[in-house]
Amino acid sequence: KAGVTQTxxxxxxxxGQQVTLSCSPISGHRSVSWYQQTPGQGxxxxxxxxxxxxxxxxxxxxxxxxxxxxxxRSEMNVSTLELGDSALYLCASSARTGGLNSYNxxxxxxxxxxxxx
Amino acid sequence: xxxxxxxNHHVILSEAASLELGCNYSYGGTVNLFWYVQYxxxxxxxxxxxxSGDPLVKGIKGFEAEFIKxxxxxxxxxxxxxxxxxxxxxCAVRLSNYQLIWGAGTKLIIKP
Numbered sequence: 001k002a003g004v005t006q007t008x009x010x011x012x013x014x015x016g017q018q019v020t021l022s023c024s025p026i027s028g029h030r031s032v033s034w035y036q037q038t039p040g041q042g043x044x045x046x047x048x049x050x051x052x053x054x055x056x057x058x059x060x061x062x063x064x065x066x067x068x069x070x071x072x073r074s075e076m077n078v079s080t081l082e083l084g085d086s087a088l089y090l091c092a093s094s095a096r097t098g099g100l101n102s103y104n105x106x107x108x109x110x111x112x113x114x115x116x117x
Numbered sequence: 118x119x120x121x122x123x124x125n126h127h128v129i130l131s132e133a134a135s136l137e138l139g140c141n142y143s144y145g146g147t148v149n150l151f152w153y154v155q156y157x158x159x160x161x162x163x164x165x166x167x168x169s170g171d172p173l174v175k176g177i178k179g180f181e182a183e184f185i186k187x188x189x190x191x192x193x194x195x196x197x198x199x200x201x202x203x204x205x206x207x208c209a210v211r212l213s214n215y216q217l218i219w220g221a222g223t224k225l226i227i228k229p
Contacts, residue, residue, distance in 0.1 A: 003160070033217070040126070042207060042221035056216050090161070106217075108161040 002027065004093050004109035012115045018079040021112045025072050025093030031055075032074040033106060034066060037088040046089075049074055078114075086116045119144045121210050123220035130198055131228050138193040138223050140208030149211040150191040152182055155222075156204045164206070167191065178202070200229045 005024045013019050025032050033056075034046040045058035049068035068074045072093075078085055092106035124139040142148065152164040165176025172184040182193045191208060208220040 035219075040221055042121075042123075043209075043217075043219040045216055045218070048215075056214060058216070092161075105163050110160055 004091055004107055006089075006091050006109040006112050008112060009110065010113045010115075012117065013081050014117050015081055015083060017081050018077065019081060019114060021076045021078075021089055021091075021114075023074045023076070023091030023093075023109060025074070025091075026107055029093035029095050029107070030072050031094045032068055032072065033092045033094075034074070034076050035090040035092065036060075037090055037111070038086075043090065046076065081116045083116050086114060088113050119210070119212060119218050121208055121218050121220040123206075123208055123223050125223050126221065127224050127226070129226045129228065132200055133197050136193070136195040136198045136202070136225070138206055138208075138225070140191045140193065140220055142189050142191070142208075142210045142218070144189075144210060144212060144218075146213045148213075150182070150184055151209040151211070151217075152176065152180070152191075152193050153207045153209060154204050155207070161207070164193070198225075198227050200227045203227045 004026055007022045023032055031050045033048040035043040036046055037043050046060055046064055047054055047066050048056040052068045063079045066076045088111040090111045091109045094106045121142045150167040153161050154164045155161045164180055165174050165182055167174045167184045175181045180195050182191055184191050203226055205222045205224050207222045210218045
């Protein structure tokens with residue numbers, strides 16, 4: 001099975017621009033989560049989508065948005081980029097979301113490294 | 118706000134030394150606990166997880182972790198590390214709303 005793929009792998013933008021990142025989950029996986037990873041901060045949860053519906057959202061401003069398509073592919077959009085948005089953006093997919101005592105392992109992609117100048 | 122603390126940001130050990138990485142969380146409800154590892158140049162991958170039952174859980178590559186509920190801790194251990202354990206280790210806590218809260222990570226360097 002192919003793993004989680006993210007495109008593009010690297011991106012350089014300037015302040016004020018907007019960017020769209022793409023994530024293709026493992027075939028059959030319906031849950032996609034997005035994270036922002038910065039040195040010293042670990043992973044900050046952005047949002048999770050399951051069957052085209054946003055199930056959870058982290059504490060990020062409205063400039064960060066996402067969506068999921070019927071084929072489970074997901075996109076994340078950041079508008080009006082700021083210098084502080086420079087980070088590695090990770091996507092993770094899992095087979096399904098279940099009850100608290102069932103966990104479907106999240107499989108991570110390689111990330112998109114965004115640099116805002 | 119809920120948080121996960123990993124006390125050591127960098128740890129340097131010699132091969133065969135014992136390892137313990139600390140993880141504490143602040144959340145009073147039911148949690149699931151995880152350790153993930155990211156080897157150089159590779160994706161994040163699950164090392165081990167705790168849901169319920171025996172608080173001592175074993176993961177891949179000889180790692181284990183102990184959940185101490187009274188201390189809100191889930192420390193990672195390995196009796197004898199190898200050079201190939203050089204990686205960044207992340208503790209994560211899954212809350213009752215299924216959201217994963219992550220620690221800042223610990224970079225482990227094993228000297229050969």
